[in-house]
Amino acid sequence: MSRFKILLVTLLTSLVLLSNLAFAMTAEEIMNQVDEYHHLKSAKVESEMIITKGNRKLVKKMSSLIKGSKLGMTEFTNPRDRGSKFLKRGDDLWMFFPDAEDIVKISGHMLEQGMMGSDFSYKDMMESAKLTDLYDFKILGEKEYQGRSCYLIEGIKKEGKDASYYRRVDWVDKERYVPLKEELYAQSGRLLKIMETKKVDKIDGRWFATHQVIDNKLKRGTETEYRVNSIEFDADIPDNSFSLRNLRR
Amino acid sequence: MSYLIDLATKNLFRNKLRSFISILAIALSVALVVFVKGLVGAFIDNMYSLHIQYQAGDIKIIDQEYQKKERLLSLNYPVDGFNGGGIKAMEGELKRIKGIKRVIPRIKFGAAISTEDEMIRMMGWGVEASKELEFTNIKDKLVEGRMVRRGQREVVMGADLLKKIGLKVGDKTTILYQTSFASFKGSTFKIVGKIKSGLKLLDEELFYLPLDQAQKILEMPDMATDLLLETDNYRDLEGVLAKVEQLFKDKSADQRYSIIPWDKGYSMIGMLKVGEKIYNGIYIFLVILGAFVVINTMIMIVKERTKEVGMMTALGVKSKEILSMFIIEGIIMGMVGSFLGVIVGALITKLTAITGIIDYSKAMKGVSGNILMNPIIRPEVDLSNLLYAFILGVVVTAITAIIPARKAAKLDPTEALRSN
Numbered sequence: 155m156s157r158f159k160i161l162l163v164t165l166l167t168s169l170v171l172l173s174n175l176a177f178a179m180t181a182e183e184i185m186n187q188v189d190e191y192h193h194l195k196s197a198k199v200e201s202e203m204i205i206t207k208g209n210r211k212l213v214k215k216m217s218s219l220i221k222g223s224k225l226g227m228t229e230f231t232n233p234r235d236r237g238s239k240f241l242k243r244g245d246d247l248w249m250f251f252p253d254a255e256d257i258v259k260i261s262g263h264m265l266e267q268g269m270m271g272s273d274f275s276y277k278d279m280m281e282s283a284k285l286t287d288l289y290d291f292k293i294l295g296e297k298e299y300q301g302r303s304c305y306l307i308e309g310i311k312k313e314g315k316d317a318s319y320y321r322r323v324d325w326v327d328k329e330r331y332v333p334l335k336e337e338l339y340a341q342s343g344r345l346l347k348i349m350e351t352k353k354v355d356k357i358d359g360r361w362f363a364t365h366q367v368i369d370n371k372l373k374r375g376t377e378t379e380y381r382v383n384s385i386e387f388d389a390d391i392p393d394n395s396f397s398l399r400n401l402r403r
Numbered sequence: 404m405s406y407l408i409d410l411a412t413k414n415l416f417r418n419k420l421r422s423f424i425s426i427l428a429i430a431l432s433v434a435l436v437v438f439v440k441g442l443v444g445a446f447i448d449n450m451y452s453l454h455i456q457y458q459a460g461d462i463k464i465i466d467q468e469y470q471k472k473e474r475l476l477s478l479n480y481p482v483d484g485f486n487g488g489g490i491k492a493m494e495g496e497l498k499r500i501k502g503i504k505r506v507i508p509r510i511k512f513g514a515a516i517s518t519e520d521e522m523i524r525m526m527g528w529g530v531e532a533s534k535e536l537e538f539t540n541i542k543d544k545l546v547e548g549r550m551v552r553r554g555q556r557e558v559v560m561g562a563d564l565l566k567k568i569g570l571k572v573g574d575k576t577t578i579l580y581q582t583s584f585a586s587f588k589g590s591t592f593k594i595v596g597k598i599k600s601g602l603k604l605l606d607e608e609l610f611y612l613p614l615d616q617a618q619k620i621l622e623m624p625d626m627a628t629d630l631l632l633e634t635d636n637y638r639d640l641e642g643v644l645a646k647v648e649q650l651f652k653d654k655s656a657d658q659r660y661s662i663i664p665w666d667k668g669y670s671m672i673g674m675l676k677v678g679e680k681i682y683n684g685i686y687i688f689l690v691i692l693g694a695f696v697v698i699n700t701m702i703m704i705v706k707e708r709t710k711e712v713g714m715m716t717a718l719g720v721k722s723k724e725i726l727s728m729f730i731i732e733g734i735i736m737g738m739v740g741s742f743l744g745v746i747v748g749a750l751i752t753k754l755t756a757i758t759g760i761i762d763y764s765k766a767m768k769g770v771s772g773n774i775l776m777n778p779i780i781r782p783e784v785d786l787s788n789l790l791y792a793f794i795l796g797v798v799v800t801a802i803t804a805i806i807p808a809r810k811a812a813k814l815d816p817t818e819a820l821r822s823n
Contacts, residue, residue, distance in 0.1 A: 205585060212585050235586045251589040254577040258589050260517045
């Protein structure tokens with residue numbers, strides 16, 4: 155072969171190789187992007203939870219303020235729950251009820267239970283830490299889901315970190331970096347919950363799941379839907395919004 | 404006949420020690436029977452009565468779906484009356500049935516109190532205070548304060564539960580619960596009374612609050628989770644049960660609700676009833692044991708008096724009379740022994756009852772609160788028990804005396820006279 159041809163082949167080969175390197179994202183990079191869109195540095199959210207138990211349907215509406223991963227305040231606005239407030243500060247959860255004379259503090263494993271009879275646990279709601287901080291991710295492959303091309307990514311809980319689930323498998327939309335489906339497992343290998351995203355919106359330049367459904371595999375006949383009705387990213391929220399005094403008001 | 408009795412009596416005195424030992428054996432067996440029967444009777448009666456007061460009523464009415472998942476304490480399948488008419492109306496209809504003395508509604512629900520370091524789980528019972536005080540023995544178990552009052556945000560808790568949450572009578576506490584609409588809420592109550600009963604259920608697991616308050620906070624107006632019925636006689640439910648079932652059928656409520664008599668549908672009660680029968684067998688066996696001493700004595704007597712028997716027969720005494728004489732000896736020993744046994748037994752039973760010596764409290768520590776048993780067992784001294792033991796003693800002794808007596812009666816006089 156002439157020298158020129160060898161050069162051409164080398165150039166073409168290296169171009170191909172380089173281009174592959176350039177476009178092959180690591181699992182961590184993918185999840186970082188997911189976190190970017192999903193993780194709320196600070197936000198004001200109006201949302202609702204629709205719990206279906208057999209043939210009963212219960213709707214809970216919430217107004218939430220979120221600041222970083224340590225501060226969160228949620229107030230229920232639907233008639234039956236009106237006035238109930240939950241404040242998260244670090245690892246503590248404070249609760250205010252109109253019918254109670256004192257605010258209640260709870261901690262630890264109580265948080266793992268279903269909130270208000272739903273399949274979202276308090277921890278799920280309050281877990282606004284970055285996924286990449288809590289899990290080690292790796293790409294399992296690629297799959298299609300609901301007509302969209304997705305990365306299939308598995309995450310195992312990092313040691314010493316306090317995540318709700320030991321293992322998770324995410325179908326991440328390649329284009330929008332939003333998990334369209336999640337399977338959540340316990341350390342025993344048991345499938346605990348399946349989350350499916352029904353609607354994704356672009357708000358303030360981010361793609362965000364605004365309608366999700368959770369199927370709790372441990373309880374039969376129940377299903378919980380979570381809808382975001384409005385969300386304001388990077389809102390300016392003063393720290394004293396998360397004070398106990400504000401909780402009591 | 405009377406000369407036989409005379410003879411028998413005199414014969415017993417011939418060997419005072421031997422007679423005494425036989426009588427003692429019977430006395431001990433009979434005393435034991437009196438005591439054990441008193442103990443078992445008290446134990447079983449106590450379990451029945453606690454079961455009725457706290458779990459089953461004489462008859463219990465619950466939703467059939469609720470029954471399937473009773474452990475979950477679901478609020479989704481309450482008793483809400485006939486065709487949703489409410490429990491007050493249902494109570495009215497039930498009280499018109501002859502034999503129904505009281506209708507006792509209860510709302511049972513899961514709750515929790517958050518302390519500094521943990522979430523203490525418990526069960527709330529919304530009750531009508533006056534009915535509970537009359538139907539159960541709760542009045543005697545209130546060691547401090549008083550029972551809750553209708554319309555007030557008050558609770559009564561067990562001593563152990565109060566210790567767990569670190570509070571006392573007079574304090575206020577916020578109790579967390581979930582309403583029937585899956586709303587997670589908290590309400591503040593004042594602790595107005597303390598219970599110490601020896602029952603884990605009452606002392607550690609549950610708290611009482613007024614029914615109307617429970618209905619309010621749980622959003623269950625005019626409803627209950629359980630409806631207990633008290634009848635005139637819990638031992639004879641057939642008639643009343645049939646009438647209740649008919650009422651429910653007439654109101655087309657028989658497919659929705661279960662009507663459960665206290666002694667059916669509860670596995671433990673079934674086991675206790677079988678236990679009662681087994682114990683009867685044990686009593687008989689106990690007395691037979693004592694009677695063995697009598698048999699032994701009588702065999703010895705017969706052997707010793709073979710010559711005498713021969714002589715009597717030769718003198719014209721009939722074999723039937725010989726038989727009677729020996730049996731009478733046995734019966735006299737039986738009667739004296741049983742009489743003594745009954746007295747001693749009654750004394751011991753009464754003593755253990757008064758001192759409350761039999762105390763299973765430590766043994767019950769790990770047992771589930773669902774087993775309702777008073778750990779201090781006070782055996783009962785019942786006239787019928789005493790009579791039963793006495794008659795048992797006499798009859799068994801008489802029967803066991805027959806064997807050696809028949810041997811004596813069958814003796815060939817010539818052989819007997821010749822024997823040594």
